[in-house]
Amino acid sequence: MQQDYQQMLQAYATAEGNPLIFRDSRIAHLVVHKNKVLGSHLVAGLELVPTEEEEGISLKLRLIKNTRLEYPVHLCFGIIPEEGQQVIRIQADIEDNASIKIIAHCVFPNAVRIIHKMDAQIKIGDNSSYEYNEVHFHGNNGGISVLPKARISLGKKSHLVTNFSLLNGRVGLFDLDYDTVVGEDSSLEMSAKIYGFADDVIKLKEVGRLIGRNARGVIKSRIAVKERAQSEVINEMIADAPDARGHVDCIEIIQGNATAKAVPIVDVRNEFAQVTHEAAIGRVDKKQIETLMARGLDEEQAIDVVISGMLK
Numbered sequence: 001m002q003q004d005y006q007q008m009l010q011a012y013a014t015a016e017g018n019p020l021i022f023r024d025s026r027i028a029h030l031v032v033h034k035n036k037v038l039g040s041h042l043v044a045g046l047e048l049v050p051t052e053e054e055e056g057i058s059l060k061l062r063l064i065k066n067t068r069l070e071y072p073v074h075l076c077f078g079i080i081p082e083e084g085q086q087v088i089r090i091q092a093d094i095e096d097n098a099s100i101k102i103i104a105h106c107v108f109p110n111a112v113r114i115i116h117k118m119d120a121q122i123k124i125g126d127n128s129s130y131e132y133n134e135v136h137f138h139g140n141n142g143g144i145s146v147l148p149k150a151r152i153s154l155g156k157k158s159h160l161v162t163n164f165s166l167l168n169g170r171v172g173l174f175d176l177d178y179d180t181v182v183g184e185d186s187s188l189e190m191s192a193k194i195y196g197f198a199d200d201v202i203k204l205k206e207v208g209r210l211i212g213r214n215a216r217g218v219i220k221s222r223i224a225v226k227e228r229a230q231s232e233v234i235n236e237m238i239a240d241a242p243d244a245r246g247h248v249d250c251i252e253i254i255q256g257n258a259t260a261k262a263v264p265i266v267d268v269r270n271e272f273a274q275v276t277h278e279a280a281i282g283r284v285d286k287k288q289i290e291t292l293m294a295r296g297l298d299e300e301q302a303i304d305v306v307i308s309g310m311l312k
Helices: 002-014 019-023 286-294 299-311
Strands: 029-033 036-041 046-052 056-063 073-078 083-094 099-107 113-124 129-137 144-154 159-168 173-182 187-196 201-210 216-225 230-239 245-254 259-268 274-282
Touching (some): 002 029, 002 036, 019 029, 029 046, 029 056, 144 159, 159 173, 173 187, 173 216, 187 299, 201 216, 230 274, 259 274, 286 299
Parallel strands (some): 099 129
Antiparallel strands (some): 029 036
């Protein structure tokens, strides 16, 4: 188990994490390899209860009323061997007047035949905030399927931020399905940044439901695909309350024989609500490539620099 823990920390560092945070008593953390909890630490006001199961873990997270954590909670999930399956079930309850930021790293450095599933049910109370930042590292084999699903609800005067990033290693198959209900005077910000190549397949479906008066929502996607990779992005914003405002923003870059599809859906069901959208698919700007090539990069390197700049 100690060897698994050290290998997880090495992969965590490769995914731009800092292993030293696991030694900081001020910071709550949880490290899970397959279905085994390798390390954990809690702080006051936070309940984090993992249950080991046959294919993964169930995780109950509760942030007690009036708790506002000063430091982010760090989660690390992964599988070190080439093959395996990991199912993460999360039930999160963020009580009233509470605030939490989570940084999750999912690491699969040797993936050849791996399935990683996440099923999250997240409830955010009134006057609370929940930020979830997820960074993935998959290695270079592409033999992985990542299937995250989340159902989220916000009370009144609350704020939700989700950021997903998969920029290092192969994507494999990625199929995300997030659906969020936003209450009165609350706001939603969801973003995803993914770089696919070879025969990677990227599927995104994010839905924001603005059901409360003065609810706000933004869904933003930045996707790049090259070679034979495929992407399909479906972003939907539904405004069903007075003064609700939403925006959908999707930009995809395509190179080589890749294919990209964007489906922005705006659905307004109240005469005093408004939703806007912007979607664009195209190749990397030729002038930018030529400028970088004039400075010594070859064409492939120049394209990667431009795409990396957009994604970061």
